Amino acid sequence: MAPTHSGGGSRFREASSLGRFPVRCDRPPERRKPGIARTTTDAGSTPRGEGERAVILNTIQSRVRTSPAYRAIADQVRYRRQDVSGTVPKIPALPYLYISPFFVLFAVFLLFPTVYTLYLSFFNYLGASNEVLLTVDFVVFQLTIPQIANLQFVGLDHYTRxxxxxxxxxxxxxxxxxxxxxxxxxxxxxxxxxxxxxxxxxxxxxxxxxxxxxxxxxxxxxxxxxxxxxxxxxxxxxxxxxxxxxxxxxxxxxxxxxxxxxxxxxxxxxxxxxxxxxxxxxxxxxxxxxxxxxxxxxxxxxxxxxxxxxxxxxxxxxxxxxxxxxxxxxxxxxxxxxxxxxxxxxxxxxxxxxxxxxxxxxxxxxxxxxxxxxxxxxxxxxxxxxxxxxxxx
Amino acid sequence: MRRETRNDALWKFGSYIFLLTITALVLIPIYWMLVAATIPQSEFFSWPPRLLPGLHYLQNFQALQESVDFIRSIGNSLIIAVSYTALSLVLCSMAGFAFAKYEFRFKEPLFYAILATLVLPIQLLIIPLFLLITQIGWTNSYLAVILPWAANPLGIFLMRQNMKAIPDALLESARMDGATEFQLYYKIALPTMIPSLSALAIILFLNQWQAFLYPLIVLQEEKMFTIPIALAQLVGQQRVNFDQVMVATSLAIIPIFLMFIFLQQYFIKGILSGSVKQ
Known part of the structure; x- marks a missing residue:
């Protein structure tokens, strides 16, 4: 899957001059530094279906195997050796701060619905409900989770139907x-x-x-x-x-x-x-x-x-x-x-x-x-x- | 190398014919949309057939605006798509930065939880989302359409992939120069990510601009309709005025065509990350 294109500055000309397909023109050259690190680890660790998508991602990314990438890797190795890693934040809670807005929405609007659909498939929906399902007591505030719907358990009936x-x-x-x-x-x-x-x-x-x-x-x-x-x-x-x-x-x-x-x-x-x-x-x-x-x-x-x-x-x-x-x-x-x-x-x-x-x-x-x-x-x-x-x- | 034979010439000729046929088949519906939008419906089948656009666009537009407030729908779509894109970009880039550049506990499991939801189809979510939105009382609000999809798994995945390319050395030297941790994110990571952010922005904007099934469920009042819902409403009527509908369709499509032609590289990047698909 080695890139056959000439890299570097010519890419922009390729993109604008109605020439070859500009797949490789998304990033200016100076930013194409160390993309190499992600190729193997990510493709290997993603689930099977993702593997195929990763293949395509990798074909795009494989073009960054140029000398600046290797220099950046060398940089990393040098810094590791000096024990001044850039990946350890000064404030330990910081990464959680960065990901928490995402995860709040993720949990409420993605994880919960997924699980709830599965749950709902064993019930008959009878209408909306305002009853309280459970109350979680955080010291500062109380989180009340309402029972979303009036449900009647029917087991596997829906599936047999x-x-x-x-x-x-x-x-x-x-x-x-x-x-x-x-x-x-x-x-x-x-x-x-x-x-x-x-x-x-x-x-x-x-x-x-x-x-x-x-x-x-x-x-x-x-x-x-x-x-x-x-x-x-x-x-x-x-x-x-x-x-x-x-x-x-x-x-x-x-x-x-x-x-x-x-x-x-x-x-x-x-x-x-x-x-x-x-x-x-x-x-x-x-x-x-x-x-x-x-x-x-x-x-x-x-x-x-x-x-x-x-x-x-x-x-x-x-x-x-x-x-x-x-x-x-x-x-x-x-x-x-x-x-x-x-x-x-x-x-x-x-x-x-x-x-x-x-x-x-x-x-x-x-x-x-x-x-x-x-x-x-x-x-x-x-x-x-x-x-x-x-x-x- | 081989010399050019008659066979080769024939092959070339056939290839061009094939390419031209495909191109024509692709363009005819678009062209007919333009023609139909610019002539009154009564002239669709005059003899000889109308093959050139007419001058009736504005009249058709006025008739459209009288039957449904389409300008308002365009406004709704713009508000929703732009604020959704902005919000999602902030969320995804922040979280992506943390996943790419920091070590912290539960990093791997959290990331795989996101990856696993990448393959979940929208149908699995809409029923509980409908209940949830109704329960909170958000039906017919912009928030109902914007917020649930702002945490975009694909966005965070792409951001993390791209932000891994920022050298740690760069961050470290910034730290030594006295940059705060937050400055690392918005002064160093974000500016270097502008190309990736642009590609992601286009994906997010388009997905929201074209979204149909979910907005259809939570937006029921006509004044909240987005473009796709307004269009579906127009063609769902007993007697469809196609001249008006084609004006509406052209207003929905042509700005995106221009975007596509001028920002093609970002579209293609988006397509290749398997994402423009809804």
Missing amino acids: LLFQDSLFHQALFNTSFIFLVQVPLMVVLGLATALVLDAKFIRAKSVFRTLIALPVATGLVAYSTIFLLLFNGDVGVINYALETIGLGRVPWLSDAWWARITLVIAVTWRWLGYNMIILLAGLQTVPEQLYEAAEVDGASRWQKFRFVTLPQLRPVLLFVVVSSTIGTFQIFAEPYVITGGGPSNATITIVQYIYNQAFLQLNLGYASAVSVALVILVSIMSIIQIRYGGAE
Whole structure:
């Protein structure tokens, strides 16, 4: 994963002159000092799913292996030897002071909700409650924690219901899986093809193409969905208008179950193609040039170079793209909400949309929590399977 | 090296065709948004078809503003996104600095607790958050949208990664020159982190600017709507005036397009840290 770029001051020119992809242009040179220390320790110590993200982070960071980095490390070693470490604060409580605002919010708005969703999934929600759950007596003030909701314990009922009885949930699961099965392969193949073409030496105006293709990245989910609602609209949709004009006839995009699903697939692919292309392009640029040269010397064809050099080298990045797209498609909400409204007759309702309906339209908060937990478990399993199979050589 | 063959020329040609096709497919919806925003809806299908933008943007905007106070929504989105970004940057950089540059007890377990929540999807949080916000009485307030996501695990992760690059020697020499501990943070760490802070700021701003599911739950009054909720409300009506909706959509998208074109390197850094995705 050694950087093939010339480092140093040329990076800024590269960024501005529509040249190579400016992944490496985020920090001015004088600040790129000792990034090396984090590469091995962090990648090794993060959890498995994070490993893939760390790979990409590392590809960005690996470029700092230049002489200033080593000098900084040497500095560190020297200071350690003199026993004047910079990492020990004069005031021992200081680090806690720095992290405490973060952790207060973190505990209240992230850890607590996570645990509470799990808890809630075993209960029926009966309504709000103002009773006091417990009181903690800090000497200076009393912290009263109210009981958030009136709950009725139902055990595993919610889970058996969603597994065996709830046909609408099964429908949502089917719809989401369909979008996933069609959309992710389509997008990965298209994204890879686009990245490969953009990475080819002979293409001119690369950064213009790259910027244009990546533009959808800057559109909000609801905002772009409204455009697709207009494009595929049955009455005033310009796509049907165009199809009719060239003699192909109208397509019931939003009123037919299968076409509605396909509409969502098209919309999501449009939104995320450029995003994945950028990641794959960054991955392609870490493939050492020498490997291609060696393959060329051996007389490899274009396909062989792709199959035996590019693909194996790109494997971690591809895996990252597949896993994150999988997680993304299973969380689709804004698109069906805006474009199809979940219809026609629930043909495009997605899991998250179902959670939203259950929780906030019908106030079945307990059951919705159980669906959320099920979704997280499902997505985790899928990611683990993908990493298992995709990660093994 | 090999000589250029006919095969190669064909390959080049095919590559350009492919690239141009993809680019066109990407641009057509955006272009049609611009056209639709600048002509009255009645002219969408006049013959010959309107392919060029018209001059009806302001009229469409006025009609939009009459049906929903969209300027107010833009204001709401700006207030929420800017204050959220500022708050989150302070929190993440401070905590990130402590994790990168200090040794203290429970440092590792605390950091791994943060890392573990990086993978948690938003759906796992919204139901209790809704109950919590209702309980505190914060529904329909800016605070309800800003505060819960200010403690951003990804932000602290990126800050810590980048702040590790500050040499201890630099901090130590500052100490010897009489800098207080807090000055180490805001006079030394923060200025050297401006590029990383900018990238993180863009990520945070965009995530909040485009956030939909959570604001939809806690903001129910029309005067508190952010842009995405106002948009969803507009297209959720019985009869949708697409000319007005496209004006609203263009107002939501075009500033971000400009940001994207001029600050592309930060966007790309954000994408590569796996984070622009909501």
